[in-house]
Amino acid sequence: MIKRALINKCARLPRALLSLIVITVQLLNTLPGASCLFAQDLSSLRVNNKNALTSEAIKQLDGVLDFIFTNHLAVGSVAIQQNGQILYERTLTPDVSGNGKIPEKEPDKENPSFVYTTGSVSKMFTAVMIMQLIEEGKLSLDTKLSKYFSGLPSxxxxxxxxxxxxRSGLPDYTIDKIESLNQDSLFATVHYDYGRLHTNLGWLLDPIKNPEDSILHMLSHSQVHFRPNASSEYNNSGYWLLAAIIEKCTGSSFDSNLKRRITDRLGLIHTLTAGRLEKMKHNTPLKIRESYYYCGGWQKSADIYLPSVQGAGDILSTPEDLLAFMQGLYHGKLVSAKTLALMDDFHYPDSSHLGQFGLGLESALWPDNDLAAGHSGDTYFNHGGVFYFPKTGYAICCLLNGLSPQFERNDMLDILYHATQNKTLELPFVDKWHPAIREVTPLLGTYYCDRLKMTISLLNDGNTVIVYPKGQDALCTYWTAPDQINQPKYDLNIHFMRDKSAFQLTQHGKTYNFVKQVATKKNQEA
Known part of the structure; x- marks a missing residue:
């Protein structure tokens, strides 16, 4: 597994919105990362050209992805590259028909112009453009924020x-206020009152005029989290501000700079901002992959309004384009070798210790001290990451537009990495108890908690138990014992008391008693 000391659960957009829908949220949460063992800058490592993806590794990888598909663990696209050459790519599209057919192993040929939401992977592009402006003498690393936004704290x-x-200490406009809305919720990690969320942060969910006014207002009226440069905390506000600084510094839009400085230079025809795609949607073959979550089947769902996270998570792309971006970055096509050495220097200020963040890059350490740099990112339903290994010239990428609660983006990246090592691949661990229908049927039905004034219905779907709180979205849980279902990711456990026709719901140390309701006609109508 990837060591989880550096890339933490902050590389995402806010974990919110979806009521009880199981999601891995954060604009942009979480590649496990390097554990501070870097001995030198990644850009100085020598490429070993001898590694190659063997036919056996490809066969095993196909088998693992078949397993992921048939067990409804993830949908999306993956790719592996070495020294600029694509060695493997595959797309898994959601089987909404229920026929269990495994998609073709090749990329989607019928719709070759689909692009994915990349989440915080966008930050690398923003950072590269900032470093280009520094090389041009239009900015410096010491340029103060007050030059462009004097009204913001510190x-x-x-x-x-x-x-x-x-390391700015600024509040995070995509997370702070959302988290504050959720303090009184029963399902504290996954349940958000959509009405309250929309009232307070509608600009994050739907298009409105001048979202920058709302963002700046929030930042200017909030306290800093810590004194600038005193600590490190993942922050989307900083990259939204960096995108705005690019615009102010060049007199051109963020999108125009992206096109001129990166995508045109590298020939990335499937990489653009969500704002540009929105403007030309009737005049382009490009389309965004729809977002899904798994709960008794792949369910479509809307995601965040991406133009509101410009610079922090609004870029659309494909695995092939992201791999080409990493190849271009590490081979002098975007910035100089000196600048790249600054970007992937992960040392803390005035310290020999190594941390998670470079200048727009995240560090990651796989087994055998295999160092990598890149970025991960998540929105509400999209999860991705791309990482480059200078020692071998390998780069891996996954862009997933749907996940099961039992599988994470990091699991997919681990699988891709181990394939590059030509090692035996293990199937993802699926922690499910396989119940007999006669055992679980008496436990299904509708339950009520007088303390919470809440009604919950339970429906079995194979190994999945779908929890339906009245008036909210569904939550997927799994049988782990004859009398128990849970969702470990969110610390949610339901223990059935058969003799009392009741269950206890426990989450975050709090327990609530639910009693089964008699299926009267009145209750059925309610």
Whole structure:
């Protein structure tokens, strides 16, 4: 497994919105990362060209992805590249028909112009453009935020470098207020009152005029989390501000800079901002992959309004384009070798210790001290990551537009990495108890908690138990014993008391008693 010391559960957009829908949220949460064992900058490592993806590794990888598909663990696209050559790519599309057919192993030929939401992977593009402006003498790492946004807290003390390294201490406009809305919720990690969320942060969910006014207002009226450069905390506000600084510094839009400085230079025809795609949607073959979550089947769902997270998570792309971006970055097509050495220097300020963040890059350490740099990212339903290994020239990428609660983006990245090592691949662990229908049927039905004034219905779907709180979205849980279902990711456990026709729901140390309701005609109508 990837060591989880550096890339933590903050590389995402806010974990919110979806009531009880199981999601891995955060704009942009969580590649496990490197554990501070870097001995040198990644850009200085020598490429070993001898590694190659063997036919046996490809066969095993196909088998694992077949397993992932048939067990409804993930949908999306993956790719592996070495020294600029694509060695493997595959797309898994959601089987909404229920016929269990495994999709073709090749990329989607009928719709070759689909693009994915990349989440925080966008931050690398923002950082590259900032570093290009520094090379051009239009900015410096010491340029203060106050030059462009004097009204923000501690703006005189926050530098461009601090924004890039997540050391500004600024509040996070995509997370802070959302988290504060959820304190009184029963399902504290997964349930958000949509009405309250929409009232407070509608600009994050739907298009409105001048979202920047709302963002700046929130930032200017919030307290800093810590003194600038005193600590490190993942922060989407910093990258939204960096995108705005790019615009102010160049007099051109963020999208125009992206096109001129990166995508045109590298020939990335499937990489663009969500804002640009929105403007030309009737005049382009490009389309965004729809988002899904798994709950008794793949369910479509809307995601975040991406133009509201410009610079932090609004870029659309494909695995092939992201791999080409990493190849271009590490081979002098975007910035100089000197600049790249600054970007993938993960040392803490004035310290020999290594941390998670470079200048727009995240560190990651796989087994055998195999160092990598790149970025991961998540929105409400999209999860991705791309990482480059300078020692071998390998790069891996996954962009997933749907996940089961039992599977994470990091699991997919681990699978891709181990394939590059030509090692035996293990099937993902699926922790399910396989119940007999006669054992679980008496436990299904509708339950009521007088303390919470809440009604919950339970429906069995194979190994999945779908929990339906009245007036909210569904939550997928799994049988782990004859009398128990849970969702470990969210610390949610339901223990049935058969003799009392009741269950106890426990989450975050709090327990609530639910009693089964008699299926009267009145209850059925309610």
């Amino acid at each position: 703006a005189d003390s926050i530098s461009i470098e601090m924004l890039l390294r997540h």
